[in-house]
Every structure is written in structure tokens, then in C-alpha cells.
Amino acid sequence: MLRLYFKNKVRIIFSLTCLACQLVLPTFSNANTGGDSTLLEFNITLRERFEVWDGMNAKNYGDPNGVGSLNDKILFQRIVAGFTFKPTSKIDFAAHIQDSRAFGWSLRDSEYPELFRVKQKNTQEPYYTMNPNEEFFEIYDLYFSVKEIFKGVSLKIGRQKISFGDKRIFGPGEWGNTGRWTWDAVRLSYRNKNNSLDVFGGGTKTHDPEKVAIPFTETEHWGGGAYAHIQFGKLAVVEPFYAIKTQGSADYIRKQSFSKHWIGTRVFSDEVNRFKYDFTLTQEFGHENGKTINAFGIIGLLGYQFHGLPAKPTLCLRETYASGGNNDDTRVRTFDPAFGAKDSYYGRMNITSWSNLDDREVVLYLTPSKKFKIEMNYHFFYLPSPDNKTLLGTMKLQAGKHHLGNEFNFFASYNAGKQFQFVGVFGYFWAGDLQPINGTTAQNSNWFAIQAFIKLDKEIHAKH
Template identity: 30%
Template sequence: MAGGKTHRWVDTTGCFIKREGKMRFLAFAYGFAVLLVFSHGMACAGQARANLGLDARLRFEYQDGFNAKYYGDNPPRGAGEDRFLLERLRAGFDFMPADKVRFVLWMQDSGAADLAMPDNAFYNASLQGENNPYRDRCELWDAYAELMDVSGLPLNIRAGRQRLFFGDKRVFGPGEWGNSGRWIWDALRISFRSGKGSADFYYGRTMVHDPHTFSVGHRHFYESFGFYSCLPLTERMGGIAVEPFSMTKRDDHPNYRGEDGRTGPLDSWYAGFRAYKYHPGGLQWDVTYVRQFGNYGPDDIDAYGFHILLGYRLPDFFMSPGISLEYSYGSGDSDPADNEHGAFDGAFGARDRMYGRMNLFKWRNIKDAQVNLEFKPCRGLSVVAGFHKFRLASDKDGWSLNPGVYRDVTGLSGNDVGDELDIVCRFDATNSTCLQAGFGHFRPGGFTEKVASGRQADWVFVQWEYRFAAQLL
């Protein structure tokens, strides 16, 4: 195996190897049993409903010429060629003792078999700890209580561990492609619905994916409050939907280093909007703009990002073809010595389907020109091909794959990072089973050749996912 890896299938995929993993599982099983007994008693009174759910996912990945942190044949950590299997199991229980009351308890176990990248490669200096995208053993995933239609109003209140995602998930997404799930929250969410319009207000803190410690026993990463809304306009105004939003991202720990070497806390603020119009057939467009300001340690934040999409679909033609053009921009830091933090950080957005499927880029210091082709050859099968041209927004800032390593503060290496071609096929075999397979190829540009490697990179994946739900009461 590449990189001299040793095969450790049992201890990397087994949830119950460590004593701590056993205790977590027993705690979950005990809580599940208590809920089941309680729900049975309520059901006898004719009031309760309960559902059991399961979501199992396996994904094989092959990476040649890159990994999650580095580009090239000889990375400082991990291997330049790697083959590994990702497993993720979610299981849980939804219980409604009354029509307007809901309790949810779900666990998640994420593992990686034969992965060359060591866990300590995901040490985060700002967090001063590990935040692992591949592994997180026997962890709480959803655990919340919800009140619906409070006081007869279209108002829901949800408190506890949950996922928060809005709109197209570009600014606020769960990051579900990541094996451990990128953004999981301990939060209070208040949701108001009126027709097609909505407004969500929240306060919460993000969970840290530390596979060695149960999340209830360690600190959170970011603290945030904000709102996300949707305002559908009338047909006389074009039938456009507008989504204004604003949120914060804060961390009181003084671990954020400014350009003069001093450190301080993070206090970041965002304000922006998304506007779009989609037709099942015909012209589609989508625009998002976000402004970021505040403080990154001792430095002032002055950053922004935007995304534009223009597409056309022909659902009644053979294979229901669609074509779209996209452009994504995330500002970079143009001066490494002006005590101003100019790099946009993408807020709490997803990244896996936005900026190339190989996950070489984030919504930071990026110019991404993209063209997509979509087909549906038969029922249940879809094929999406995407081509990206990547450049740096600022040639003096770093590549978001690892900006501390791949950066030329002089700007002499240019801004051409490279091109990426992705092809992904999805087949919904049944209502419960989904199969996916994909391929990605990256060709480095002048910047990558100078600061990283001139070799081309490839990526292949095959994924199986099964979802099961059963009504118990």
C-alpha cells in the first residue's frame, strides 16, 4: 500500500473497541430503552407516535497526487497516493408524545479504514485541538426537543443538538459529504413560516469532531447567533425569491494570530442576501453576496464573497439535459503586512459540491469559473459533469487547501491554481438505497507548479447508502 501504510481494519472501524466507545453506546441504548418504555405507555393512552431510523453509508475513495491537506507526491503528512474506506452509521429514535411535541435522539459513528493521514494532522491551532473530518466515534448527532405551532401560530422552537442549514447551503450548510459531518450545533432555533416565506432565528455553538473525546465533555469551537429568511415576491414582480441573512462567528479564545504576530479572539460578522428564480424547465438564475467584517485577533476583517449562476433546463427533451455557468469569488488578503484580514472564510457553508468535488478548494481567496452539464438517462439515474478554472483572488494570499503552506507573499508565483474536471453519477435504486460513483482530475497551473507540485492529480469514489425508517407506535 502506498506510503507504507499498515492495514488496521478492526480498530479503525469498530465502534466498541475502546472502553469509552462502549460507555457511549450503553448510554445511548439506555436512553433509547427509556424513551421506548415511556412511548409505549403514552401509546396505550392513544397519544404517542414513535419512529426508528437508520442511515448507513460506505464510501471507497482513491486519491492520487493529493490528500486532505497537501498536494503532490511527497506530502509532509499522509501519503501522495491513498486508498481508504469511509464508514458512517447513524441510528436513532423520534418520539412524539403529543401532536405538537417532538423528541429526537440519534447517534453517529464515523470511521476510516486504511487512511494514511494520521489523526493529529487535523490539529487546529485556533482550536488548540483536533477537528477530524474522517473519524468521530459513537457521537451524539441529533438530540433535541421541539415544540411546533406554539400558541396556534406557525412558530416552531427547537433546542438541543441539531443541524442548521438554509437556502442552497452555500452560506449555511451541514457539510454532509464529510464523513463526520462538518457543522453540527448545540443550538436554540426559532422558526416562523407564512405561506412560502420563512424566518429562522438561532443561537448556538458548533461541535468539535474529536474522535478521542465525547463532545459533551469538551469545549465547542464557534459561537454564533443570527437569522436567515426567505421572502418570495409576487408573480407581478417576477416570482423571484430573496433570502436576506446575517450571522456572527465568535471564539473568545485568544488564538487567532494577526499579521504582526500578536494574537486575540475571533469576532466575525456577516450580512448578505441570496436572490434566485428557478423553473422546472427554462431559464434559471441564482445570486449570493456576503460581506464579512469584525476582528480576526488584532486585525480588522474586511472581506466578501459572491456567487452567480445562470442555467437552462429542458426536462421534456431526451435525457432531460441541463447546462449552467457559475462564477464564485471569495476575497483574499492582498497585503500580508497591513493589519487587515482580507480573506473571506465562507461563514458556515458547505464546500463539497460547490468548488470542485475533489475538495481542493474552499470559498476563500478563490476565483472559480465553472460550467456544468446534467443528464438523466433513465429513471433514477442522473449524471453531472463539471469543469472548473481556479485562480487566486489575491496572488499574495494562499491556496485554501492549506494557505499556511501554499502561499507566496510576493505574488511572483501568479494566481493560476489549475483546472478540475468532475463526473458524478447517482442512481436511486430504491426509495431506501442510493449508489454513487465519480471521478475527478486536476491539472495544476503555474502557481501550483511553483509552490506545490507540477504533477496532475486524480480522484475516484464509489458510495453506497441505505436509509431505513419504521414506525414503532
């Protein structure tokens, strides 16, 4: 039964791919670009990451009798394979399949099939699934794009990854094994030298190991936005943005009612007399559960680059703040980070996110060579509104306290040509003013990971 199920999934994806190729092939027969050009590009990427956890997992901090193991040893594997068909220099059609697996993960779907279901509390159905690490034979991308519809304007339709700027408002969330945000969308892009404007709309897909999400059908959210990039020499880059998020088409969420909006801007520069700065301010508004939304997020970074020293260190101070609130407030004051990625931004152990957060951080960047990069950061985590808040299922602050804890991270990456990348990461979390967990004082936790990324491409050329 299981083998037949996966075969059916592959047949569905293959049928969609063949249908799209039939639609595009007539365009190729009329193309005349002259000379050699790439007709087909086959791609395969393999990511293998081994993680060792001590004292926590994605759903349980410090409770040995809670969900899953506190000492997981996991091999995450993600394979993305497919092709890009290029009938002319201006037209692309891409189709790739992703297979994400978590060997040895104590929270895997076969052990806890309901763990990552999103549903009403104390009910069984309806629900949709957002599994961060397992997704078998899923459609990774399936899109059609046209370049230079007008001068500087391109169009992209279908399943695709969308991210801008520092990825805190729109980001793919690629550290997670399934990738947090994947869009089924229509996107218009305008480029003029160093300036750009992107406008798009569509839906974000669910992540269910038991289902194939056909484009534009299984959406968690409908939404979209606009993102601009405007460069003022070396002095500043300004990136104004707008985002909107509403309920999608998946079971459970489609019967909810909310409309969230974000407006704001990012201003940054890396080249002002060795100083660097990076500021983001965004206001969230709209309505949710019959209440109006009034929330905000702020990010501020100041740093200095010591180019005369070995490894060219850059030392930075960063503050990340997001408003918080309580359920009995007359307005929703807890900031939601739109479609942003977590990845490396709020501690690599993913205990916190840009929501109800006061993160005071020291960051050191080192560049021993163009291929070798190191980042070290130390976080002081506080919760602006700590009352009745629970993180990872068990973490609650003591009455009147705000200090969640501190986290240190070490991250190193090495690029060996265009095909290979190697990453090593270590994180340590010191528990703050936490309540006892299952009758025991909250303990510290740590995490270690090594990752290898391999990318292989094969091009088939045609003469016109």
C-alpha cells in the same frame, strides 16, 4: 483499555437519553390526539463510500515525502442509529449516535494523532481537534422540538443539523465523513405557506475521535443567525440572511478574540421561460486579531433548460468569487464562508473553498429520469491574492501568477426507492502555475468514488 473507553462513551450517551425520556414521558400520559399515531420511530442509516486517490490527499498535494500517501484507497463508513419519540403530534424527542470510520486512510488518527489539531503554531497545547473523517460513538443529535407553539411557529432545542438555501452560508457539510457543521442550538422557525423565517443561536461542535462532545460544552464557535425565504411567484425567490461567529468553549480557541458578521441575500429562480439564475452577495465585517474585517463574497449563475432534448439538459455558467488579502494588510480582507458547506460547490476534490477564490465554472445538469441525475462541471481556479498562500500544505503559486489550476467533475446519483441511493463521482485536476513541489514540477491529480446509502425505519404506533 480501549474497549472500556468505548463502553464508557456509550454509557454517557445512554444515560443522557434516558434522562431526557423521563422528562418527556409525563407529557405523553396526558396526550389525547385520537386515533393511531406514531409513538416511536427507530432509524438507522448506513453510508459506505470507497475512494481512490492519485497524486494528493487532504494535507498533501504532490509530495511523495510529505504527510500520508498520495495514492490512498479508503473505505469511509458512517452509521447513524437511534430513535425519535413522539408523545404527541406536536412534540418530538430525538437521540441518535454516529460512528464514522476511515479504513485504509493514511491520515487516520492512529497514524497521525496531531494532524487535525487546531493550535498555535510551534506549540503542543492547548488545542482542539477537527477530524473530517473519524469520530467514534459520538452524539449525532439529541434534541427536543415543539411544533405550533403559535400558529406557524416551532421550537427546537439541542444538538441538530442546520442548513438553509444552497448551503453556502449555513450548511452541514455532509460529504465529509463526520459532517463539518453540527449545532448545539436553540432554533425558532416560522412558516407561512411558501415563506419562512428561521432564527437560531448556539455553538458548533468539535470532531475528536478521542472525546464525546456533550451538547453545549465542546464548541468550536459560538454564533447563530437568521435566514428568510420569501417567494415572489415564479419570478424570484429572495433569501436575506445574517450570521455571527465568535470563539467557542474548546481549548485554544476560547482564548482567541474575534467577532465576525455576515449580511447579504440570495436571489434565484428556476422557472423564468426556461432560464434559471442564482445570485448571492454577502459582506463580512467585524474584528479579528485587533484588525477590522472588510471582506465579501459573490456568486452568480445563469443557465438555460433544454426541456425538448433527452435528459432535459440545463447548461449554466457560474462565477464564484471571494475576496483575499495578506497578513500585513491593515484590515482583514480574506473572506471566511461563515458556516457554509464545501461539498460539491468549489470542485469536488476539495482543493479550494469560498475564500480567496475566483472560480469560473461551466456546469451541465442532466435528468435522464426522476431517480437518475447527472452533473458535470469544469472549473478554472484563480487566487485573487496569491502571495504567501499555501493550499494542502504544498501548493504555492509562482511569483506574479494567479492561475491555481483547472478541475473537471462528473457526478451521478440514482435513488432506488426511499431506502437506497447510489452515487458515483470522478474528478481530475490540472495543475496551474504552481511552484515546484519538493524540487519536482507539480503534477496533475485525480480521484474516484462510489457510494451506497441505506436508510431503514421502523415505526411503533399507539392508540389514544
